[in-house]
Amino acid sequence: MSDSVHPLLPAATPLLLGDAGSLQVGGVDSTDGLLLAPAAGLAPLLRGLDGRRSQRVVRADAARDGLEPALVDAVLQACRQTGLLTDLDVADLLAIGTGPAAVARAAVELPAATGAPGSRPAAWRTRRLATVVVEGATRVGTPLAAVLAASGVGRVIVRDAGVVTAADTVVGGLTAADEGRPRSVAAADAIRRASPLTDLGPLPAGLTPDLTVLTGAWAASDPLVGGADGAHLVATVRGETGVVGPLVVPGTSSCLHCGDLHRRDADARWPRLAAQLTATEAPASGATLTCLLTALLAAGQALAYLDGGGAPLTLDATVEVRPPELLPRLRRWPPHPACHCGATAGGAGSPGEGETPPPGAPPVAQATMDR
Ligand SMILES: [Zn+2]
DSSP: OOTTOEEEOOTTSOEEEOGGGOEEEEOSTTSOEEEESSOTTHHHHHHTOBSSSOHHHHHHHHHHTTOOHHHHHHHHHHHHHTTOOEEEOHHHHHTSOSSHHHHHHHHHHHHHHHHSTTOOTTHHHHHHHOEEEEEOOOTTHHHHHHHHHHTTOSEEEEEOOSBOOGGGOOTTSOOGGGTTSBHHHHHHHHHHHHOTTSBOOOOOTTOOOSEEEEOSTTGGGOTTTTTOSSOEEEEEEETTEEEEEEEEOTTTSOOHHHHHHHHHHHOTTHHHHHHHHTSSOOOOOOOHHHHHHHHHHHHHHHHHHHHTOSOOTTBTEEEEEOTTTOOOEEEEOOOOTTOOSOOOOOSOOSTTOBSSOOTTOOOHHHHGGGO
16 A cells, blocks of 8 residues: 555544453444454544545654554554545545635545545545536436535536426425525525535536436436437436436447337337427426435436446436335336447346336336336
8 A cells, every 4th residue: 555645534433442452443333343452552543544644644643652653554454454444645635625614524525435445546536526417406406416516526507497486495405485586596506505615607618517417307208408418317206206317328328319219119109108298397296205315316326427436326227216115126228229329238138127126016018118
C-alpha cells in the first residue's frame, strides 16, 4: 500500500474496550470487526484517521506518540482488509470543498462513495465533477435529484416546463408552499435544501451530461425523449408500480427502443397503445412510499454507474416495486436483434423475465401485459 494514501476510518466506527486491554474495532451487529490486543495507544491512532493525513504522516505522528511504525502499518492494513478502512485519494480531498459545513456533509457521504468494492480511484472527485440532468420534477424526479446532490453529485439540473400542483408535493421534493410556482424553480429549491453548494446552473453548451434520468411515465415509448444523448436511466411510477431502469449506455446495453420492440413482439397492438399513452402528460401518481423507494433505487443505480464500481443491476433490466410489499423485482430486457443500437445480447434471459419471480407470479406472457 502506497504511503501517499489517506486512510479514513469513519467517525461512527465503534472503538470498544475489552478485557485485558483489548480493543474491538467495529464488529457490532452484522459488520466485520477486528479485535486488537494489546491495544495501548491504538484508540487515539484509529480515531485520528479522518482521511486528511497521508499514511506516511500518520506513521510519523504515531512514532512521536511512541508507537512502532511497523505496528501502525500492520493495524492499518488489518483494518483495510476487514473493510473498516477506506483510502482517500488526494483528488478526493481537494474535491470536498472548503468550510466546516461542506466538510461535515462530505464526512458522512465519503465512506460509502470511496469504500464500495471496485469503485474507481478518486470516486468522490468523480461524483463532484459529474453532471446529472433529471427530466421531470415529478414525485420521483425531485427527491431523486435532491438525493443525488446530497450524495455528492456536483451539478444536478431538473428540467420541467410545468407548474407545481398540490399532487406534486412529496417528502424531500416539492412542498405545499410551492404550489403555483414553476416546477423547475421549485425543484432547484428542493435540491438546495438538501445540498446548498450543488451547482444548479444550466448545462453549458456542448456538454453532454454524464447521466440523464427520464422520469416520464412512458419515456421509454416517447419518441421525443427516447433519443437522449449519452447514458440515460428511466425512473418513474406507472400507475402504482415504481420502475427503475433500464440504464442505457448507448451501444453497450439494451436501449429504450429494444424494450419497445420486445413489447411489440408480445403484443402487436403495442405501437398503437403506446401512442395513446404518450399523447398527453400523465397525471401525478404513486404513493409517497412507492415514489421515494423508486427515487432511492434509481439514485443507487445512478451512483453505481457514476462511481464505476461494477455493473449496475439495471443494465438490460428494470427493477420494479409495487405496493403493498414493495419488494424489488428484476425484469430482464435484453438487446433486441432488430434494433440498430449496437448493443449485443449477453445471454441475460428472456424479455420481461423475472430473476426471482414472487410466489404466484403470472407466467412471462402475462407478465409482459402489465408493461
Ligand atoms: Zn436497442
